[in-house]
Amino acid sequence: MQTNSARPAIEVRDLVVGNGDVTAVRGVSFTIPQGGRMGLVGESGSGKSMTALALMGLLPMGWSTRGSILHDGVDLVTQSDRALSSRRGRTLSMVFQDPLSSLNPVRRVGDQISSVIRRHTGADKRTAEAQTVELMKQMNLPRAEQLVRAYPHEISGGQRQRIMIAMALACYPQLIIADEPTTALDVTVQKQVLRLLNGAVRDRGSALLMITHDLPIIAAMCDTVAVMYAGRIVEIGPVQEVFRNPRHHYTRGLLDSQPTMDNIALDGSSRLVSIPGMVPPLHALPTGCAFNPRCPAATDKCREQMPELGAEALRAACWHPLAKVGEVAAQ
Amino acid sequence: MSTVTPFPAEVRPLLEVRQLSQVYHLNRQNLFGPRPTLKVLDTIDFAVRPGEAVGLVGESGSGKTTLTRMLTGVEKPREGQVLYDGVDVWLGGEAHRKLFRRSVQVVLQNPRSSLDPRMRVGTSLLEPLRSLRIEGDHAARVLEVLDQVGLDKNALERFPHEFSGGQLQRIAIARALMPGPKVLIADEPVSALDVSIQAQVLNLLKDLVKNLGLGLVFIAHDLSVVAYTTSRVSVMSAGKIVEVGKPLDLFNRPQADATKALVGAILSVESGLAGNALA
Numbered sequence: 001m002q003t004n005s006a007r008p009a010i011e012v013r014d015l016v017v018g019n020g021d022v023t024a025v026r027g028v029s030f031t032i033p034q035g036g037r038m039g040l041v042g043e044s045g046s047g048k049s050m051t052a053l054a055l056m057g058l059l060p061m062g063w064s065t066r067g068s069i070l071h072d073g074v075d076l077v078t079q080s081d082r083a084l085s086s087r088r089g090r091t092l093s094m095v096f097q098d099p100l101s102s103l104n105p106v107r108r109v110g111d112q113i114s115s116v117i118r119r120h121t122g123a124d125k126r127t128a129e130a131q132t133v134e135l136m137k138q139m140n141l142p143r144a145e146q147l148v149r150a151y152p153h154e155i156s157g158g159q160r161q162r163i164m165i166a167m168a169l170a171c172y173p174q175l176i177i178a179d180e181p182t183t184a185l186d187v188t189v190q191k192q193v194l195r196l197l198n199g200a201v202r203d204r205g206s207a208l209l210m211i212t213h214d215l216p217i218i219a220a221m222c223d224t225v226a227v228m229y230a231g232r233i234v235e236i237g238p239v240q241e242v243f244r245n246p247r248h249h250y251t252r253g254l255l256d257s258q259p260t261m262d263n264i265a266l267d268g269s270s271r272l273v274s275i276p277g278m279v280p281p282l283h284a285l286p287t288g289c290a291f292n293p294r295c296p297a298a299t300d301k302c303r304e305q306m307p308e309l310g311a312e313a314l315r316a317a318c319w320h321p322l323a324k325v326g327e328v329a330a331q
Numbered sequence: 332m333s334t335v336t337p338f339p340a341e342v343r344p345l346l347e348v349r350q351l352s353q354v355y356h357l358n359r360q361n362l363f364g365p366r367p368t369l370k371v372l373d374t375i376d377f378a379v380r381p382g383e384a385v386g387l388v389g390e391s392g393s394g395k396t397t398l399t400r401m402l403t404g405v406e407k408p409r410e411g412q413v414l415y416d417g418v419d420v421w422l423g424g425e426a427h428r429k430l431f432r433r434s435v436q437v438v439l440q441n442p443r444s445s446l447d448p449r450m451r452v453g454t455s456l457l458e459p460l461r462s463l464r465i466e467g468d469h470a471a472r473v474l475e476v477l478d479q480v481g482l483d484k485n486a487l488e489r490f491p492h493e494f495s496g497g498q499l500q501r502i503a504i505a506r507a508l509m510p511g512p513k514v515l516i517a518d519e520p521v522s523a524l525d526v527s528i529q530a531q532v533l534n535l536l537k538d539l540v541k542n543l544g545l546g547l548v549f550i551a552h553d554l555s556v557v558a559y560t561t562s563r564v565s566v567m568s569a570g571k572i573v574e575v576g577k578p579l580d581l582f583n584r585p586q587a588d589a590t591k592a593l594v595g596a597i598l599s600v601e602s603g604l605a606g607n608a609l610a
Contacts, residue, residue, distance in 0.1 A: 043525035044496070186391050187552045187596040194598075195609045213526050219603025243600055257530035259559040260599050261582045271537070272559065274530035278495045 007073070008033045009175045009207030010055065010092070015067040017047070017054045022282040024050040026231035027067070029309075032175065032224075037201070037208040039218030039239065041254070042228035045279045048211050051228075052177050055209070056094050057084035072174060090120040093168040095197070097180040099160035103152040109163045110136075110148025113170060120171045135166045139196060158189035165197055172204050179211045194221060215258060219243055227251050230280055230290035233309060235316040245324060248316035249295045250275070289319065343417060344378035345546045346402060346435060346514045351375040351411035353397055371397045373570040374411070379514060379546040384537070386557035386578070387550045388593060389567035395550050398567070399518055402548065403437055404428075433463045436507035440519040442499035446491045452502055453487030459509045472509065479543070480505045480535060497528030504535065514546040515539065521556060533560055554593050558582065566590045 008031045017025035025047040032038045042048040054065045057076060069076040072091045076084065088094075096102040104112055113135060114128040123131065129148070136144035139162040152160055161181060168176055181197065182190040198221055201208045210221050218225050219239060226236040227250065235248040246252045256273035277294040280286060289307050292298040297320045307317040316322075353372040360367065372394050379385050389395050400406040401413055404420055412419050415431040423431075436459075439445040446455055456473050459465075477484055480501045491499060500520060507515060517536060521529040537560055540547045551557045557564055558578030566574040566581065568589030574581065585591045602608040 043527060188390055188592045191596050191598065191609065198609055214598075215526070216598035216600050216603050216608065219600045220598055220608035221603075240604055243604055254526055255600065257527050258600060259530075259533070259555045260601070261555055261558060261579065261597070271534050272530035274534060275527040276531075278497055278528065279525070 009036065009071070010209070011068075011070040012051075012055070013068045013070070015051065015054060015065065015069065017050045017059065017063060017065050019060075019063045024063075024231055024282060025054065028228070028231075028233055029067075030226055030233065030236060032207045032209060034174070035205050035207055036224065037210065037222040039210045039212065039222035039225040040228060041213060041215060041218055041225060043213055043279050045230070045282065046228040047231040048228050049179055052094065052179050052209070052211050055177060056088060056092065057081065058088075058094075086120075089116050089167070089173070090171045091173055092175040092177065093171070093173045095161070095164050095168045095176065095178040095181045098184045099157065099164045100152060100184075102164065103160060105152055108149050108151060109155070109160075110150075113148075113163065113167050116167050116170045131170070132166075135170060136163075138200065139163075139166045140192075141166075156189075157185050158193055161185060161193050162196065165193070165200060169200050169204060169206070173206055175207045175209065176201060177209045177211065180213070181210075182217070183212070183214075197221075215243070215254060227254070230285055231282065232290065232317065234291065234318070236309065237315070245322075246316075247321040247324070248291075248318045249297055249320075249322065250291050251316070252322060253294075289317070342380045344380050344414070345416060346548075347378040347414045348375055348398070348401060348408075349412045349414065351377075351398075351401060351408050351413070353401070353406070354409055371570050372401070372408075375570075375572055377402075377565060377572065379548050381513065381546055382540060382544040383563070384540045384547040384549060384561040386561035386564035387548060387567060388552060388554055388557050388564060389589065390552065390592070393567040393589070394570040395567055396518070397570075399437070399516060399548075399550060402516055403435055404431060429463070433459075433465065433510040434513040436510065436512040436515055438500070438504050438507050438515065438517040438520050441523045442496065442503040443491065443523075445503055446499060446506075448491050450490075451487065452489055452491065452494075455491075455502070456487070456506050456509055459506060463510055465510055476505045476508045479508060479539065495528070496524050497531055500524060500528075500532050501535065504532075504539075508539070508543075512545070514548065516548045516550070518550045519552070520549070522551065522553070529556070536560055552593075553597075554578070554582065555597055555599075566593065 011031045013029050015025055015028045016023060028051055040048045053059050055069055065077050110132050114132040117123055117128040117131050132148060133144045136147060141147055141159060141162055182193050185193060210218060212218060222239050225239045225242050226233045229250050235242060235251045242251060243255065246255060253275040257275060259272060275294055280290060286293055288303045288305055292302040301319050307319050309315055309317045351372055352374055355369045355371055356366045357369055375398060387395055401408050407421055418427050420428060420431045457469055460469055474484060482501055521532050524532060536547060539545050549557055549560050564576060564578050564581055565572045566587060566589050573587035574590045581590055582594055585594045598608050
């Protein structure tokens with residue numbers, strides 16, 4: 001664990017990610033303290049995965065970053081590829097959605113974990129292999145001594161994702177970015193993997209950035225949540241406050257469109273509240289607030305001026321935010 | 332327009348499987364040994380009536396997809412019967428098989444891969460009528476179906492890549508509706524869609540059951556999504572139907588281990604906020 005606990009695990013300021021034609025992330029700022037857990041929620045096209053890739057320095061060809069990403073005393077935006085490469089897996093690491101396409105299919109899983117350890121700690125082969133087995137045991141992988149010799153295709157999806165988590169955690173990173181880590185897994189396995197990730201992150205004192213479209217996962221794993229829409233954070237704050245009392249109409253809509261076992265009427269007449277319309281394509285964003293064509297409270301002001309996030313901890317980028325519970329709506 | 336909820340149990344099932352079993356033969360372990368077998372479906376009884384939405388849940392590998400293949404006539408069962416309108420589809424003769432083929436339609440998980448990217452939406456919609464050799468006023472039928480799924484007619488000239496996932500799934504549903512089916516089989520129809528769009532598609536499926544009197548078989552791994560759409564759910568595990576019940580009963584009093592596992596896997600915002608979701 002790091003000693004300089006005053007410095008946040010990551011501080012992102014005015015991040016803009018684009019490729020010349022389209023801008024996928026349009027000015028995103030957030031800070032995750034040491035050991036903090038932030039969830040980044042958004043639909044496809046909201047820019048959440050591009051934010052993660054920008055943090056890792058893994059943007060596709062032709063994409064570039066503006067703004068600043070302060071991490072471990074340096075600005076990652078200005079770092080060389082080589083410097084970034086030495087950080088990935090060491091001070092910050094990432095768990096991807098599909099472990100089958102992110103593991104090397106022709107290398108044994110144990111070797112893939114131990115090569116991360118050897119590269120970043122300089123440990124010799126034997127030490128690294130011993131650590132690998134230990135790490136795999138911590139991930140509740142059965143028969144770890146034999147499993148190190150397995151190839152990715154020989155093990156189950158849940159086991160593969162645990163291998164990915166083991167790789168990400170191997171060098172005690174300050175920040176772990178998990179991009180939809182359980183979406184590709186079977187429902188019954190999903191919870192086990194989340195529980196494991198939860199515990200492993202806590203034991204290492206790492207910070208977590210959880211990227212998902214699944215609100216229940218955020219509620220279970222994170223203490224802060226940022227809701228992204230069309231490349232911007234539209235609402236950010238403590239999970240308890242944002243989910244119990246959303247201020248942005250988009251957040252409200254997302255929460256309402258969750259099917260839960262509570263809103264089911266047995267006569268079959270119940271309907272889910274759905275957000276009308278669809279996420280606008282990046283090359284044709286509406287003027288003003290990007291959510292205005294789908295928003296029930298949109299006015300002319302929303303169509304003309306873009307609302308900014310306020311300075312306070314919990315705020316929504318909205319001209320007509322929903323009322324706080326126990327407070328009468330202004331006008 | 333026929334609204335048939337709640338229906339009496341004696342309404343004859345439209346599509347039904349009786350005592351259905353399917354065994355696959357695996358490769359020999361050694362040259363002279365017997366071929367090991369894998370029983371993927373084990374004496375399944377399952378039925379859907381007009382205007383009824385039934386759910387099928389289970390983990391991956393539980394046999395949901397194989398059962399779908401039987402229900403749609405893609406695969407012939409080794410034992411048991413598949414009945415459409417009371418007649419065995421594999422023994423009923425060519426005319427009945429044709430009727431079955433046009434009356435049972437499927438909506439798949441990912442509309443991006445189930446629609447031909449080089450075909451205009453209008454052409455894709457006509458495809459089922461062409462391949463099933465259905466006569467009639469095709470242009471009028473297209474407009475009628477577009478209206479049922481809530482799409483504009485300028486969609487017809489466009490290509491799949493011009494649409495979002497939610498719209499594409501509407502197009503896939505429209506294509507399934509083209510031949511005028513009596514039963515719609517939806518295999519994980521919303522799991523590839525965004526949350527705010529999922530609700531739209533679930534509501535659409537629900538409306539179709541109500542307004543057109545369709546039978547709907549809704550297959551998914553997420554019990555809360557199935558529960559929202561259907562009135563009766565069958566839980567599958569290792570090729571067997573282990574429990575059947577109303578969604579809320581299954582949720583509150585799960586009996587079978589497979590049901591308990593599925594119920595236990597449900598994460599909700601409430602349990603997350605209460606801090607006991609991963610307990």
